[in-house]
Amino acid sequence: MAERYLDYHNEGTGEGEAMENVLHFIDGKFCASENGRTFDNINPATGDKIGVVAEGGRAEIDRAVAAARRAFKTWGKTPAAERAAIMHRIANLIEENLEELALLETMDTGKPLSLAKSLDIPRSAYNFRFFADFVKGMSTETFEMEGVALNYALRHGRRCRLDLAVEPAAVSADVESGAVLGGWRHMCHQAS
Secondary structure, eight states: HHHHHHHHHHHHHOOHHHOOOEEEETTTEEEEOTOEEEEEEEEEETEEEEEEOOOHHHHHHHHHHHHHHHHHHHHHHHHHHHHHHHHHHHHHHHHHHHHHHHHHHHHHHHHHHHHIIIIHHHHHHHHHHHHHHHTTOOOEEEEEEETTTEEEEEETTTTEEEEEOOOOTTTOOOOOOOOHHHHHHHHHHHOO
């Protein structure tokens, strides 16, 4: 997908057609929406249609929650060292595919490519590494991300809660990068 995007925008050879259909990934399988609904994924920086996305609804949420509950029974019994190794492998794959993932993030969000390369995608890998190490037994602690953010984790038995503390010097609203936020929320559940 990224190569086709570059071909289109750098060489002007494309016709602006949808580049990819994005399906749900539920219970280890890609699937369309039960009701067949989709929506166009538009690059907010260019207005180009970059794909067609399956629109999720109650049926997809119910299936995803049921699949997650089934998977958690096995994941929760997986030794911490093995879970950590899996999460480090995911971080390695994110880093190995930094260029393509950053381009996809830029196309999807409209943010500058330099920001996706220097913050969003590296932070996603960082989150997986953080929780890979966290799962090995860290207790309630705070963790500074090189002066950018203060993360803290509260661990109660097998459950964890993670929050981001931000100085109250200013208030801002941002639709968090899917790469960053998705990894962060996913890993909170994986670590517990």
